[in-house]
Amino acid sequence: MAAAERKQDDFRTVSGAAGGESDEAMFLRFRDSGDQEAFRALIDRYHDDLLRFLYRMIGDRQGAEDVFQEAFLQIHLSGATFDGSRKFRPWFFTIAANKARDLLRKKKRRRTAELSAPVSGRGGDSGFSFMDFLESDAEKPDERLTADERDEQVQRVLDGMSPALREVLLLAYFQRLSYAQIADDLGIPLGTVKSRLHSAVAVFGRGWKTLV
Amino acid sequence: MGNGHEDQGRDDIRLSAEDELAFDALIGAGFDPAGVDPSMRARAERIAATLGMLDCDPSDSADSRERLADRVVGAVRLVQQNSETLSREDGEALEAFVMSGYDASRAPSGLRPLAGAHEMVHGLIVGMGDENQRWIASGRNVRTEAVMDALTEMSASSMVFERPSRRRSFRIADLLTAAAAVLLMSAITLPVLNSMSESGRRQVCTANLQAAGMGIGMYAISNNDSLPMATAGFGGGWSQVGRPGKSHSANLFTLVRSRYVQPWELTCPGNKHAPAEPMDQDALDWGSLEEVSYSYRLMPGGQNRADLLNSDSVVLADRSPILLAGIRGHRISPEASSPNHGQEGQHLLRLDDSVGWTDTPVLENGDNIWLPRSIEQHIQNVRKKYGYFDGSELPTTPEDTFLGP
Numbered sequence: 001m002a003a004a005e006r007k008q009d010d011f012r013t014v015s016g017a018a019g020g021e022s023d024e025a026m027f028l029r030f031r032d033s034g035d036q037e038a039f040r041a042l043i044d045r046y047h048d049d050l051l052r053f054l055y056r057m058i059g060d061r062q063g064a065e066d067v068f069q070e071a072f073l074q075i076h077l078s079g080a081t082f083d084g085s086r087k088f089r090p091w092f093f094t095i096a097a098n099k100a101r102d103l104l105r106k107k108k109r110r111r112t113a114e115l116s117a118p119v120s121g122r123g124g125d126s127g128f129s130f131m132d133f134l135e136s137d138a139e140k141p142d143e144r145l146t147a148d149e150r151d152e153q154v155q156r157v158l159d160g161m162s163p164a165l166r167e168v169l170l171l172a173y174f175q176r177l178s179y180a181q182i183a184d185d186l187g188i189p190l191g192t193v194k195s196r197l198h199s200a201v202a203v204f205g206r207g208w209k210t211l212v
Numbered sequence: 213m214g215n216g217h218e219d220q221g222r223d224d225i226r227l228s229a230e231d232e233l234a235f236d237a238l239i240g241a242g243f244d245p246a247g248v249d250p251s252m253r254a255r256a257e258r259i260a261a262t263l264g265m266l267d268c269d270p271s272d273s274a275d276s277r278e279r280l281a282d283r284v285v286g287a288v289r290l291v292q293q294n295s296e297t298l299s300r301e302d303g304e305a306l307e308a309f310v311m312s313g314y315d316a317s318r319a320p321s322g323l324r325p326l327a328g329a330h331e332m333v334h335g336l337i338v339g340m341g342d343e344n345q346r347w348i349a350s351g352r353n354v355r356t357e358a359v360m361d362a363l364t365e366m367s368a369s370s371m372v373f374e375r376p377s378r379r380r381s382f383r384i385a386d387l388l389t390a391a392a393a394v395l396l397m398s399a400i401t402l403p404v405l406n407s408m409s410e411s412g413r414r415q416v417c418t419a420n421l422q423a424a425g426m427g428i429g430m431y432a433i434s435n436n437d438s439l440p441m442a443t444a445g446f447g448g449g450w451s452q453v454g455r456p457g458k459s460h461s462a463n464l465f466t467l468v469r470s471r472y473v474q475p476w477e478l479t480c481p482g483n484k485h486a487p488a489e490p491m492d493q494d495a496l497d498w499g500s501l502e503e504v505s506y507s508y509r510l511m512p513g514g515q516n517r518a519d520l521l522n523s524d525s526v527v528l529a530d531r532s533p534i535l536l537a538g539i540r541g542h543r544i545s546p547e548a549s550s551p552n553h554g555q556e557g558q559h560l561l562r563l564d565d566s567v568g569w570t571d572t573p574v575l576e577n578g579d580n581i582w583l584p585r586s587i588e589q590h591i592q593n594v595r596k597k598y599g600y601f602d603g604s605e606l607p608t609t610p611e612d613t614f615l616g617p
Contacts, residue, residue, distance in 0.1 A: 036285065039285065039288070040281060040285060043280075043281045043284050043285070044277075044281060047277055047280070047281070051280075052266075052267065052268055055268055056266055056268065062442060062456055062457070062496065065280055065283075066469075068280065068284070069280075069283060069284045072284045072288065073284075073288055076288045103494065128225055128226065128227055128228060128231070147269075150265065151268055154265045154266060154268075169263075169266075170266070172239070173243070173263055173266055174266075176242050176243050178239060178240070179236075179239060194236075197235075197239075198226060198227045198232050198235065199225060199226060199227075201227060201231075201235055201259065201263070202225045202226055202227045202231075203225050204262070204263070205227075205259070205262055206225055208262055208265060
């Protein structure tokens with residue numbers, strides 16, 4: 001499913017009133033009263049978005065499932081640190097990203113030389129432009145690649161990126177956050193977020209174009 | 213978010229000025245190109261379509277979604293239970309006591325009182341005698357409970373615990389938590405297990421399988437009556453130990469990874485190749501087939517529902533003697549017993565949690581636990597065709613070597 005086709009509501013309802021009880025209210029119900037039903041509903045609500053994010057961060061399904069579990073364990077253990085006046089989703093994604101980073105650090109992932117080669121180096125004086133893409137590069141990949149092949153290629157591009165760029169790209173994409181929100185979540189200046197995200201998009205775009 | 217110099221070269225690519233503007237507008241519109249100004253929309257659409265490649269289907273089926281949720285809820289419950297029995301301070305005090313060479317007076321002052329309680333319980337265990345110590349070394353919870361009960365009884369009779377040399381008394385609550393911690397930690401020492409007699413090894417092995425049975429039961433309760441599986445989407449081959457997804461032992465290892473059992477509870481003291489060092493916290497499987505101590509039931513078509521089995525179905529046994537040989541193309545002896553106990557026999561854990569010893573791998577119903585029916589039938593056919601010796605067989609040609617009695 002391409003980004004353009006996704007409904008924005010997919011990402012907004014989880015924190016807002018449109019999807020019924022808010023994430024914040026649900027989590028507080030679990031934290032303060034041990035309500036297992038609320039906890040389970042929260043797991044279900046985050047299943048798709050968080051697992052997508054973790055799968056792309058880590059690169060394998062089993063690792064993503066492990067970190068998914070650890071992230072929920074962590075919010076159970078650190079529930080007291082959650083400020084009820086703030087949004088649950090960014091707090092939770094930050095915890096999950098930290099756990100994913102820990103796992104990646106431990107795994108000491110090695111990026112393949114063939115990947116770092118094409119995406120390294122300058123993009124030229126005028127910078128990398130998505131308008132250089134052929135239509136088929138971006139919009140109809142399914143016609144040339146199976147879903148599994150596409151997944152694998154995307155993962156190879158992500159594996160070739162630095163952890164910092166990969167993380168900011170995935171956080172921004174899977175949470176649909178504004179620059180200000182990302183800066184707030186990651187505790188880095190707005191200008192840094194902007195330039196880092198620009199780089200991340202360029203590196204991902206170049207990597208994808210090179211591979212496909 | 214830190215990145216070293218190695219990343220700088222890879223990240224040194226920037227967007228064109230036009231793409232930067234289009235991407236900023238896309239972010240502002242919540243990644244919906246329809247919300248971007250028409251002058252930049254084409255670029256925004258192109259960028260959004262490329263980033264759309266990041267989407268993926270995170271779930272194979274509604275069933276796997278449910279299973280992951282069960283796993284998360286089960287893990288949180290387990291942590292809740294553990295935190296109710298052992299506090300962080302107790303864990304730290306126990307560690308300090310062990311690190312100080314079992315002398316609480318050398319523990320850091322802040323932890324010394326609690327470490328003293330650990331020392332007291334340690335002294336009790338040392339005085340318990342060989343048989344009890346062996347049980348403790350096997351990590352059996354039932355014995356842990358028995359010792360806890362004994363301590364509670366002593367408390368009820370107003371007995372005061374006092375260290376004669378230092379005249380320091382302890383609260384019974386300290387001793388109880390210390391007892392729990394010491395008993396749990398005492399099970400780690402593999403070298404001790406390795407020096408045991410064969411009868412000791414069998415006792416430990418029996419206790420291991422009982423613990424595994426409890427773990428499998430707890431896993432099933434938390435996972436919709438399923439037998440342990442490494443990932444919801446498992447369905448690959450089973451022989452490549454160390455490669456989850458293609459390794460059946462990774463399914464069994466899930467019990468360790470999800471903390472239903474401790475690593476040593478899946479380690480038979482008779483397996484010389486079992487990992488002697490504590491395993492990496494991130495381990496997903498054993499490192500090689502030789503390291504795996506127990507053979508775990510395979511299910512047809514990747515199914516893992518326990519309710520498909522009879523209560524007396526064998527789910528776990530001492531490691532198979534023929535897998536190592538079989539998958540390497542070596543000759544196999546179908547009726548051989550496990551190498552864990554000198555090929556004298558093997559322990560079997562059945563679904564009803566019973567653990568027993570048998571000197572043959574062939575069950576009452578004729579089913580050989582080491583082999584799938586297809587190979588068993590093939591062996592039977594060969595035997596039917598060629599039969600057994602009747603004492604009159606002769607070489608077919610002079611070149612055919614056949615040694616008589």
